[in-house]
Amino acid sequence: xxxxxxxxxLFTDEVNPIKALSLIEEELQLHIRFEERVLFPExxxxxxxxxxxxxxxxxxxxxxxxxxxxxEFWK
Numbered sequence: 001x002x003x004x005x006x007x008x009x010l011f012t013d014e015v016n017p018i019k020a021l022s023l024i025e026e027e028l029q030l031h032i033r034f035e036e037r038v039l040f041p042e043x044x045x046x047x048x049x050x051x052x053x054x055x056x057x058x059x060x061x062x063x064x065x066x067x068x069x070x071x072e073f074w075k
Contacts, residue, residue: 003031 007027013020047055 003027003034007031 007024010020010024010027043055
């Protein structure tokens with residue numbers, strides 16, 4: 001959870017966005033590696049089928065993704 005909070009903070013850093021972008025890249029790589037190599041295998045060992053179904057429901061998005069092409073980034 002602390003990784004998620006740090007990433008949220010970095011995504012909103014307006015003081016030094018270039019440095020924040022670099023740190024976001026590093027944080028995401030480390031976090032994804034942790035989830036893939038440690039967290040997910042552990043969940044697979046102990047979770048029941050009902051728990052897997054619950055996790056799947058929690059991660060389903062009901063909102064359709066829309067690109068924000070008016071964002072300054074795309075100009």
